[in-house]
Amino acid sequence: MSFTQADLDAIDSAIKSGTLRVEYQDKKVQYRSLSEMKEIRNLILKDLNTNLGKPIRVNTEFIDGF
Numbered sequence: 001m002s003f004t005q006a007d008l009d010a011i012d013s014a015i016k017s018g019t020l021r022v023e024y025q026d027k028k029v030q031y032r033s034l035s036e037m038k039e040i041r042n043l044i045l046k047d048l049n050t051n052l053g054k055p056i057r058v059n060t061e062f063i064d065g066f
Helices: 004-016 034-051
Strands: 021-023 026-028
Touching: 004 021, 004 034
Parallel strands: none
Antiparallel strands: 021 026
């Protein structure tokens, strides 16, 4: 499963407001506790950080004379 920044923003906003319900895009999620929300938030952060750490392939083309 791959998370997005929007997922992180949605759960952060819910945690800050004190609600257990998160809505984003066409999804609605009702969490059981703040503790559960924090666990999911950590999972999202880990996934986003892992995706950021993936190597990027750059193709370079050299033109004669430069």
